Structure formats: C-alpha cells, structure tokens
Amino acid sequence: MAGHRMARMAEEIKRELARLLRDEMKDPRLGFVSITAVEVSGDGRHAKVYVSVMGDESARDNSQAALKQATGFLRTELSKSLRVRYVPELVFLSDLSIERGTRIARLLTEMENHDDAEAPR
Known part of the structure; x- marks a missing residue:
C-alpha cells in the first residue's frame, strides 16, 4: 500500500515540477x-528527479546548475500543491537514456546504409 502511495x-511531483x-x-x-x-523514497522525504536536457554538455551543466539553485523555490511551490506533511528533498539527476537511444538509432541507420553500399548489384 505504501508503495502505491x-x-x-512521484507522479504528482513529476506533473507539478513539469508545470x-x-x-x-x-x-x-x-x-x-x-x-x-x-x-520517491519509502518514507517520502527524498525524491530523485531524473531530467533530460536537449543540447550539449554545456547546456546540461547549465540546466543542472539552474535546477540546483532553484531547489528551494521548487520545494516551496510543491508544498502549495501537494497535500503531504513533508515535501521531499529534491535531487536532480541527468537521465541520458534518450541520448543513448538516439545514438543507437543513428548507429543502426549507419550500419544499414553501410550494408546497402556493400551489397553487390
């Protein structure tokens, strides 16, 4: 039951943070x-927020710095919309899965193009 809660x-935090x-x-x-x-941790006091940033390493670093600096503001705003006793501490982590997926798709396309170029006609 606690896991479902x-x-x-977590979904509510995700939706509100996106807004x-x-x-x-x-x-x-x-x-x-x-x-x-x-x-969200089992006791609801900590939350890992995974973010994906479009752009290069510099854009990712700048966005991470902005998120880290805005953590207090974001927690305050979350406290206004969440009906919980404790608003979790937020930790923002980079999610590189989209970039990895894009890289894999690009590599597969390159392999396909390479195979087409080598095929005898």
Missing part, C-alpha cells in the same frame, strides 16, 4: 528540460 506521489519548469522558472540557464522520472 509513493508511486502516486513549474514550464510556467514559473525564468532562469536563462535552464534549457529545454524534460522530467523523465521521479523516484
């Missing part, structure tokens, strides 16, 4: 950020 809380990043954050360092997942 934490999963619901806050889209509508409330004005930091110019914040690039195109997508929240891919949120994991």
Whole structure:
C-alpha cells in the first residue's frame, strides 16, 4: 500500500515540477528540460528527479546548475500543491537514456546504409 502511495506521489511531483519548469522558472540557464522520472523514497522525504536536457554538455551543466539553485523555490511551490506533511528533498539527476537511444538509432541507420553500399548489384 505504501508503495502505491509513493508511486502516486512521484507522479504528482513529476506533473507539478513539469508545470513549474514550464510556467514559473525564468532562469536563462535552464534549457529545454524534460522530467523523465521521479523516484520517491519509502518514507517520502527524498525524491530523485531524473531530467533530460536537449543540447550539449554545456547546456546540461547549465540546466543542472539552474535546477540546483532553484531547489528551494521548487520545494516551496510543491508544498502549495501537494497535500503531504513533508515535501521531499529534491535531487536532480541527468537521465541520458534518450541520448543513448538516439545514438543507437543513428548507429543502426549507419550500419544499414553501410550494408546497402556493400551489397553487390
């Protein structure tokens, strides 16, 4: 039962953080950020927020710095919308799965093109 409650809380945090990043954050360092997942600890006091940032390493670093600096603001805003006793401490982590998937797709396309070029006609 507690696991189901934490999963619901994680989804609510994900939805609300996405809204806050889209509508409330004005930091110019914040690039195109997508929240891919949120994991809430069993006691609800800690949350790992996985983010994907479009762009290069510099854009990722700048966005991470902006998110780290805005953690207090984001927790305060979450406290207004979540009905919980404790708003979890937020830790933002890079999610590189989208980039890995894109890289794999590109490599597969290159292999396919290479095979087509080598095929005898």
